[in-house]
Amino acid sequence: MVKFINLTLSGVTSGMVFATVGLALVLIWRATRIVNFAQGAMLMFTTFLAWTVIEQGGSYWLALAVGLVSGLLLGAVVERVVIRPVENKPPLNAVIVTLGLFVLLQAFAGMIWGDQPHSYPPAFTIQGFTVGDTRLLLSPFDLFVIGAVAVVMIALTVLFRRTDVGLKLRAAAFAPEVSRLLGVRVGRMLTLGWALASLVGSLAGVLIAPQVFVGPTQFDAILVFGFTAAVIGGLDSPVGAVVGGLLLGCTLSYVSGYVSSDIVTLGAFVVLIAVLMIRPNGLFAVTAGRRV
Amino acid sequence: MSGTGVRGKAEMSRAATDAAGPLGPLGGLWRLTLVRHTTWALLTGAGLLLLSLALSPYHNLQLAQVGYITCAATGLTMLTGLGGQISLGHGAFMAVGAYTAALLLEHQSWPLAVVMAAAAAATAVVGLIVGVGAARLHGPYLAGATLALAVGLPGLANYGPLTGWLHGQEGLSVAPSPPPLALGETFPLERWQAWISCLATVITMWFLANLIHGRFGRSLRATRDDEIAAALSGIKVARVRIIASVAAAAAAGLGGGLLAVVATLAAPGAFTLTLSLQLIAAIILGGLGSLAGAVWGSLILVLVPSWASDYAASANVPHDIASNLPPAIFGLVLIGVMLVFPRGLQGALRIGVRRLRALKS
Numbered sequence: 179m180v181k182f183i184n185l186t187l188s189g190v191t192s193g194m195v196f197a198t199v200g201l202a203l204v205l206i207w208r209a210t211r212i213v214n215f216a217q218g219a220m221l222m223f224t225t226f227l228a229w230t231v232i233e234q235g236g237s238y239w240l241a242l243a244v245g246l247v248s249g250l251l252l253g254a255v256v257e258r259v260v261i262r263p264v265e266n267k268p269p270l271n272a273v274i275v276t277l278g279l280f281v282l283l284q285a286f287a288g289m290i291w292g293d294q295p296h297s298y299p300p301a302f303t304i305q306g307f308t309v310g311d312t313r314l315l316l317s318p319f320d321l322f323v324i325g326a327v328a329v330v331m332i333a334l335t336v337l338f339r340r341t342d343v344g345l346k347l348r349a350a351a352f353a354p355e356v357s358r359l360l361g362v363r364v365g366r367m368l369t370l371g372w373a374l375a376s377l378v379g380s381l382a383g384v385l386i387a388p389q390v391f392v393g394p395t396q397f398d399a400i401l402v403f404g405f406t407a408a409v410i411g412g413l414d415s416p417v418g419a420v421v422g423g424l425l426l427g428c429t430l431s432y433v434s435g436y437v438s439s440d441i442v443t444l445g446a447f448v449v450l451i452a453v454l455m456i457r458p459n460g461l462f463a464v465t466a467g468r469r470v
Numbered sequence: 471m472s473g474t475g476v477r478g479k480a481e482m483s484r485a486a487t488d489a490a491g492p493l494g495p496l497g498g499l500w501r502l503t504l505v506r507h508t509t510w511a512l513l514t515g516a517g518l519l520l521l522s523l524a525l526s527p528y529h530n531l532q533l534a535q536v537g538y539i540t541c542a543a544t545g546l547t548m549l550t551g552l553g554g555q556i557s558l559g560h561g562a563f564m565a566v567g568a569y570t571a572a573l574l575l576e577h578q579s580w581p582l583a584v585v586m587a588a589a590a591a592a593t594a595v596v597g598l599i600v601g602v603g604a605a606r607l608h609g610p611y612l613a614g615a616t617l618a619l620a621v622g623l624p625g626l627a628n629y630g631p632l633t634g635w636l637h638g639q640e641g642l643s644v645a646p647s648p649p650p651l652a653l654g655e656t657f658p659l660e661r662w663q664a665w666i667s668c669l670a671t672v673i674t675m676w677f678l679a680n681l682i683h684g685r686f687g688r689s690l691r692a693t694r695d696d697e698i699a700a701a702l703s704g705i706k707v708a709r710v711r712i713i714a715s716v717a718a719a720a721a722a723g724l725g726g727g728l729l730a731v732v733a734t735l736a737a738p739g740a741f742t743l744t745l746s747l748q749l750i751a752a753i754i755l756g757g758l759g760s761l762a763g764a765v766w767g768s769l770i771l772v773l774v775p776s777w778a779s780d781y782a783a784s785a786n787v788p789h790d791i792a793s794n795l796p797p798a799i800f801g802l803v804l805i806g807v808m809l810v811f812p813r814g815l816q817g818a819l820r821i822g823v824r825r826l827r828a829l830k831s
Contacts, residue, residue, distance in 0.1 A: 267808075269609075271812055278751075281797045281801035282802060283801075285801060286798065292790045293794075402617060402618065408614075409614030441628075444626065450614060458607050
């Protein structure tokens with residue numbers, strides 16, 4: 179029983195991080211109908227920037243701020259420079275551009291910081307709480323991770339539901355022509371959407387860094403799991419990304435605890451297929467008329 | 471939608487020129503798809519034979535690499551380009567083919583051709599299972615499912631109960647298949663490997679070309695363009711998609727088997743996510759849905775990183791920069807080609823040829 183609780187706890191923590199990456203992908207999918215495969219490399223790059231701040235003697239919080247701000251800027255630059263030209267081209271072209279960006283950013287990071295992974299300090303201790311004699315797989319840092327992700331999600335919900343900018347963002351994503359006629363600067367909104375998504379992604383990078391270390395290819399698995407989480411939830415639904423992330427996190431944790439840690443990724447595949455067999459468009463898909 | 475319109479027009483104009491061409495016995499024969507494809511396959515085979523005789527062992531090895539990548543990419547370009555079913559998991563199919571070939575070569579003394587056919591067949595079975603599951607999915611959902619497959623399947627090699635059999639991370643080493651003695655004792659191994667790889671690939675392309683230029687290809691394109699209209703016209707959408715995914719998997723399995731023979735190794739490290747992504751990049755760079763495009767894409771995939779690393783080795787730069795230069799250039803090429811030639815290289819070539827013809831007439 180203790181094992182089950184522990185596996186659930188660690189599953190929830192990693193699930194929250196998957197949910198964050200999934201959320202970054204969902205934001206971009208909603209805004210531009212592009213699956214951003216470069217997200218993993220983008221958050222890797224900003225996490226490396228944060229790591230550099232710590233290496234130079236900066237505090238954890240300064241590094242976090244640098245990571246988030248650079249994420250915001252990187253997202254905006256990427257959208258303006260390489261995504262804008264392919265936005266109205268065949269959808270697979272955008273996929274290839276993001277793949278190219280993924281390879282390019284990894285190579286740049288390797289050139290600047292080397293291919294060896296570096297350790298990244300956590301904000302709080304990663305020693306688990308103890309209840310009686312048993313140590314739980316839940317540490318103050320895990321609580322911080324869960325809290326930070328929850329805050330970001332609440333902030334995004336407020337932004338999208340309760341503010342003017344949020345309304346414009348949603349309008350630009352769902353009906354670009356109409357919003358343009360009504361005076362919304364659609365291009366600017368798309369850039370902002372990418373910037374926000376990239377910010378969310380870079381938060382996930384900094385939060386998971388103590389566990390996976392910082393290196394050019396260390397965050398690949400996070401992207402795959404984040405994407406899986408988003409697909410499980412239905413790519414259009416932010417709530418779906420969170421539920422998908424938690425579901426995936428717990429399943430992976432049980433697979434690695436009860437079966438073998440070597441086939442964790444195969445477990446992700448099985449969960450995904452099981453969900454898609456029942457609901458081909460994800461758990462939270464809204465049945466809409468098929469566009470012909 | 472506009473893409474199919476343009477392609478449809480091109481096909482019509484081609485049909486018109488064919489009809490206007492000489493209708494002698496030879497011209498009539500030439501109009502048979504099977505004859506045309508067989509002639510092309512024989513000519514390509516002869517050209518590759520001459521090319522491999524002229525190349526150094528190192529370049530022959532590259533030729534073999536282009537061969538097996540093309541083999542896997544042609545299947546994918548049919549599935550994704552004509553069927554509209556994106557697969558990010560084609561590297562996993564190559565892994566199945568490579569491991570099948572490696573296991574058979576280790577435990578059985580079958581001829582190489584039979585082993586390759588078995589690798590393709592085994593992968594086709596996996597393709598059938600995946601295809602049945604994937605027939606209902608489309609767009610990013612299919613991409614997600616196949617992506618998870620690409621990442622998950624190679625992990626099986628490290629799974630405890632199977633490591634005794636698949637040797638975990640080290641993988642299975644394959645004894646190189648020596649060239650037959652009839653070719654002379656000094657015949658280079660690399661040239662023989664290039665021959666095997668290119669022969670298998672030309673045969674695969676011949677099969678696929680015949681498949682997609684017939685009734686099946688039309689049905690496949692119909693399911694891509696409008697699923698409901700296709701179903702109304704009596705096309706069994708799920709069955710067509712499953713056949714396409716079986717054929718694509720078989721081609722990838724053969725490519726994987728060839729990889730095992732050429733690299734003399736089948737290891738999980740060769741079938742990373744990067745391989746799957748590179749295959750999809752190759753077909754889109756070349757021009758989606760065109761077999762010739764798959765060749766262009768595979769050439770870029772093999773040659774650009776190799777040139778870049780040669781350049782990095784000759785230029786005197788620090789190790790970190792030299793080792794990361796090939797992927798950096800590859801990434802730039804991916805982005806650049808997509809921005810400059812949105813229809814891929816084959817598409818750009820077609821447009822260029824059409825413009826030239828328009829200038830002449």
